[in-house]
Amino acid sequence: MDVERELFRRSASRITVVAHVFGLLALVLLLVWLLHYRGGLDYDSENSYRVFNVHPFLMYFGFIFMAGEGMMAYKTVFGSHDVKKLTHMLLHLLAICLGVVGLCAVFKFHDMESMEDVYSLHSWIGIGTFSLFCLQWLVGFATFMFPRASKPTRERIFPWHISGGRALLYMSICAALTGLLEKATFLDLHHHYESRLINFTGLSILIFGILVDLSVAMARYR
Amino acid sequence: MDVERELFRRSASRITVVAHVFGLLALVLLLVWLLHYRGGLDYDSENSYRVFNVHPFLMYFGFIFMAGEGMMAYKTVFGSHDVKKLTHMLLHLLAICLGVVGLCAVFKFHDMESMEDVYSLHSWIGIGTFSLFCLQWLVGFATFMFPRASKPTRERIFPWHISGGRALLYMSICAALTGLLEKATFLDLHHHYESRLINFTGLSILIFGILVDLSVAMARYR
Numbered sequence: 542m543d544v545e546r547e548l549f550r551r552s553a554s555r556i557t558v559v560a561h562v563f564g565l566l567a568l569v570l571l572l573v574w575l576l577h578y579r580g581g582l583d584y585d586s587e588n589s590y591r592v593f594n595v596h597p598f599l600m601y602f603g604f605i606f607m608a609g610e611g612m613m614a615y616k617t618v619f620g621s622h623d624v625k626k627l628t629h630m631l632l633h634l635l636a637i638c639l640g641v642v643g644l645c646a647v648f649k650f651h652d653m654e655s656m657e658d659v660y661s662l663h664s665w666i667g668i669g670t671f672s673l674f675c676l677q678w679l680v681g682f683a684t685f686m687f688p689r690a691s692k693p694t695r696e697r698i699f700p701w702h703i704s705g706g707r708a709l710l711y712m713s714i715c716a717a718l719t720g721l722l723e724k725a726t727f728l729d730l731h732h733h734y735e736s737r738l739i740n741f742t743g744l745s746i747l748i749f750g751i752l753v754d755l756s757v758a759m760a761r762y763r
Numbered sequence: 764m765d766v767e768r769e770l771f772r773r774s775a776s777r778i779t780v781v782a783h784v785f786g787l788l789a790l791v792l793l794l795v796w797l798l799h800y801r802g803g804l805d806y807d808s809e810n811s812y813r814v815f816n817v818h819p820f821l822m823y824f825g826f827i828f829m830a831g832e833g834m835m836a837y838k839t840v841f842g843s844h845d846v847k848k849l850t851h852m853l854l855h856l857l858a859i860c861l862g863v864v865g866l867c868a869v870f871k872f873h874d875m876e877s878m879e880d881v882y883s884l885h886s887w888i889g890i891g892t893f894s895l896f897c898l899q900w901l902v903g904f905a906t907f908m909f910p911r912a913s914k915p916t917r918e919r920i921f922p923w924h925i926s927g928g929r930a931l932l933y934m935s936i937c938a939a940l941t942g943l944l945e946k947a948t949f950l951d952l953h954h955h956y957e958s959r960l961i962n963f964t965g966l967s968i969l970i971f972g973i974l975v976d977l978s979v980a981m982a983r984y985r
Contacts, residue, residue, distance in 0.1 A: 666940065722885060
């Protein structure tokens with residue numbers, strides 16, 4: 542049984558490493574797309590498309606990637622349990638802050654182009670996910686950090702915190718993929734290099750999400 | 764601790780009931796969309812759009828809904844463990860069969876309209892998910908049904924079967940949402956009734972997926 546556990550520990554840590562690889566691959570592909578094909582990113586630009594480009598960058602790198610790293614902090618950070626927990630909390634807080642800027646960027650873009658806000662499935666899923674994410678952070682903070690709840694309460698909330706976090710991760714992946722597809726459809730790209738680049742970016746984000754989820758899930762079976 | 768367990772058992776069974784509600788709600792919304800706004804569905808029609816409509820219907824009701832019901836079979840089916848396991852396997856087999864017809868429908872539509880196949884992120888995610896789903900079914904069948912593997916092997920594969928199944932569920936939800944969004948973007952719908960109907964259908968499918976996942980996840984903590 543100890544051999545089994547050791548095997549599991551090793552596969553779980555291997556999954557965490559591969560998750561990092563796909564997380565960074567998605568970041569590189571996204572940057573190649575935004576910088577090479579889409580004219581770069583600048584929140585204060587007068588070119589509305591450069592303002593828009595801040596949105597996918599911050600929603601992936603600022604929000605999803607940071608949240609994923611936060612979820613894996615218990616495996617990747619050295620130190621005591623409290624250090625891991627603090628890193629977990631801070632990375633999620635960072636994800637919320639960068640996510641807010643990313644959301645502002647797309648509303649600014651809509652203002653500049655006089656476009657409607659919040660009509661597509663992407664925006665509904667995205668805003669729903671972001672709101673529930675903030676709620677999950679607040680409940681998690683009040684339960685596990687300050688004012689820390691009693692042990693029975695913490696034990697009761699723990700499974701919901703884990704399962705809710707994993708559901709939110711997948712919801713944010715759904716938001717990212719619908720967003721990429723919406724943009725690709727608007728641009729009316731078919732079998733071009735750019736279209737394939739967007740697809741590979743989406744696939745890398747999906748695989749990152751699955752691997753972060755698996756690395757958390759596998760820890761439950763040890 | 765027994766009170767805790769009883770509370771958990773009750774929340775898990777409540778989640779399963781609500782999952783059914785959202786699964787059926789998504790089906791009703793999808794049918795209203797396809798029958799009222801999109802001219803109905805017919806695989807043998809000469810109207811290519813009626814052929815296309817078979818695709819979203821079967822990929823949701825045939826594939827995702829059946830697979831979700833299959834995942835929850837251990838909670839919803841009365842009888843011995845073997846009866847539950849057989850139902851679990853058969854519902855997933857049915858999902859594969861209906862999924863194949865759903866996939867054929869969209870290729871037939873592309874043929875009729877002389878459109879390119881497999882260029883969008885939706886199609887990449889969809890085909891990837893379907894292929895991995897068939898692989899998961901085959902590995903599951905060979906490990907847990909016939910020729911049943913030895914106990915240590917079954918125990919080693921079990922966590923991967925559960926976690927892989929949950930990942931595949933979310934991948935299929937991603938495929939469904941990107942598909943709905945792609946169609947909505949092609950139709951260039953904004954703040955119309957139809958656009959909102961598609962969004963609510965997508966949200967119901969997402970909530971169905973999350974609840975199926977939670978009902979499986981919560982069972983792990985009992």
